[in-house]
Amino acid sequence: MAIDAPLLELTAISKRYGPSLALDQVDFDLFPGELHVLFGENGAGKSTLINVITGNVAPDNGRYRLAGEEISGMSPQGARQNGIAAVFQEFSLIPDLTVEENLFLGRERKHLGLLRKSEMRSEARALLADLGFDIPTGRMVAELSRAQRQMVEIAKALFEKSRILVLDEPTASLTDTDADTLFKLIAELKRGGVGIVYVSHRMREIRQLADRVTVLRGGKKVATVEGAGVTEAQLVEMMVGRPVGDLYPSIKHVPGKTLLEISGLSSADGRVRDVSLNVRAGEIVGLAGLVGCGKGEVGRLVFGLEAIAGGRITLGDGASETPSPRKMLQRGVCYFPADRGTDGLAPNRPIKENASAAALDLLEIGGKGWLRKKTEARRVLQVLETLHVRPLMPDQNVAQFSGGNRQKVMLARGLMRDISVFLFDEPTVGIDVGAKGEIYELLRDLTEAGAAVLLASSELPEILNLSNRIYVMHEGEIVAELEGARRTEAEVLAGFFGKQPAEVVGIEARP
Missing domain, CATH: 3.40.50.300 (P-loop containing nucleotide triphosphate hydrolases)
Structure with missing residues (x-):
């Protein structure tokens, strides 16, 4: 890890959603050439923290400093302009556009109002080749495997030179070979001084990649420890607050x-x-x-x-x-897909609607063309309590919840009938x-x-x-x-x- 002034400093960051305190006075920093892992269980505050970093969520309190300069009101556009790129668990690609169209979306190359398609195609091919990703640039994203979509997301984040890269479970859909390609890329980025915020639950990756690990629990920072030498048992005990059997x-x-x-x-x-x-x-x-x-x-x-x-x-x-x-x-018979973002959930709709979607034909909830909202709300609440969804806010959109909670919402469908x-x-x-x-x-x-x-x-x-x-x-x-x-x-x-x-x-x- 390079020793220098921090690229990023977050101090006493807090964020509340209604009665739920998602982040409580959290400190976090990132140095050039460092891979800093965020580790914590479902609902610990990891997603909220990386959304604060990328400008997608405005904190209620706290200080945000970038390369020593205090930033007020960071936005997604401001983050991109300041060299902060992110690859989230739930993909942002447009399925009905090609790979190269997704890569250039919002930053198209034009001349006299006309798209310079051959130039964009050449740039896209060169970028994917440099990253070691074998993906045809003219293929529709809808035709790609989940692993290939993950690679395109990573390429999109790295399209413009970034000094901070946020990776949220980047290997969840990758084969071992693809993951090894990503790890080599990460090593090159670190040598170039890029700071990487890395969210993962895979202990092997943490042992292999982490310079430091910050553990969150219940919206609070538990500790920041050096990656070298920390054991799986220590991390899990910090994460859940008790020895794990x-x-x-x-x-x-x-x-x-x-x-x-x-x-x-x-x-x-x-x-x-x-x-x-x-x-x-x-x-x-x-x-x-x-x-x-x-x-x-x-x-x-x-x-x-x-x-x-x-x-x-x-x-x-x-x-x-x-x-x-x-x-x-x-x-x-009920099926639960691996890709909850694309196949399983409607992220911009409330948890209640997502959980009951497979039960609307049942007479007690939605039979004969009538939606019985009180019964729906009662049944959904019972199932969410059974699955320990936290915070228990059925009317909040799925997109506002962590990956673990989203998975539970999808599983709730199978318990509704x-x-x-x-x-x-x-x-x-x-x-x-x-x-x-x-x-x-x-x-x-x-x-x-x-x-x-x-x-x-x-x-x-x-x-x-x-x-x-x-x-x-x-x-x-x-x-x-x-x-x-x-x-x-x-x-x-x-x-x-x-x-x-x-x-x-x-x-x-x-x-």
Whole structure:
């Protein structure tokens, strides 16, 4: 880390939303060439703090100094003009524009009122090549994978020379190879004197990247510690305020009747080929594999969000089903996407509307064309309390809440109606350890109450600790079904890479 005067100094920053104090007298600083990690559980104040830094949120109190100069009323435009760029968890790209159009949005190259398209295309290609991102600049953003969209967001933030870069869970959707490319880029930026504010819950990344770590809890700063030498146990204890035992709850799997059976399922786009599996009442079945292996598409196919080329989907009554989201919800099947920002939530609408969206056809809430607002509000409040959403403000827009709370709001949909089959795709992506523990407890409660749970996850510890059985996918196909003594790290990793267990000894699982 470079030692110099701070690039950024925040002193005694406070921010209140109604009765909730999101930030309480928080101090934070950032030096040139430093990567400073913000760490804290769901609702700790991280999102509010980075929004203060980028000018998206005005603090109620406190001082904001940039390169020694006091700033009053920082705005998003002012932040950009002062060399502050950000990549947030929820993407800001326009799906119906190309990559190069997104990169130049609001800063188009023009001559005599005409767009200089060839110049912009050349600049976009050069930027992506310099960053090591292999993405066609003429492709529509809607056609890109989530990992590719993440790369475009990063490229957009770095388009103009920035001296401060805010990265909010930047690797949540990246493969290991893409993440390593990002880490090399970060090292180059640091050598160039760029200060980086980095929000992450991945301990491996914190150990590898952090110069300093600031821990927030309940809107207050707990401590700032040096990255070198700090242990995972120390960070988690500071984050939650108490020693943390085993993260994963003990689950009593009592498999009963088969509630979901998939036979020879294939997708029209070829990303899923001849997949067969079953999930029984009272068990969690893990669907494991690397990013891009096709595991996430399985739930989308079952729920009717993707075109099916072949195969059968059979529910508990034995009847084959041609799926659509409405039909599957009515049959007691609910799907929770990995990309809550694009597929799961309407961020500019209240929590109440998001939570009840999948239950509006129920007679007690919205049947026969009438919305029963009092019943809706009461039921939503009950579910939000069950999920420990904090602050408990159902009428606030989803965009004002942290990633962990947004995930809980999406999960609330499945508790608003009678669901027996739950399809989870990366349910803990981009959320903190404390929120993960709460979601794991929800999975336990659903399972022990007799639900069938299909859990697609890239997190190996999650799969191993929660699942009764595990299917492993590789390049669109199921390559192994593991249960009992075969549910081991070596067996799962073997399937990840299409190898035999002995060939993957020594490979470190990404936490």
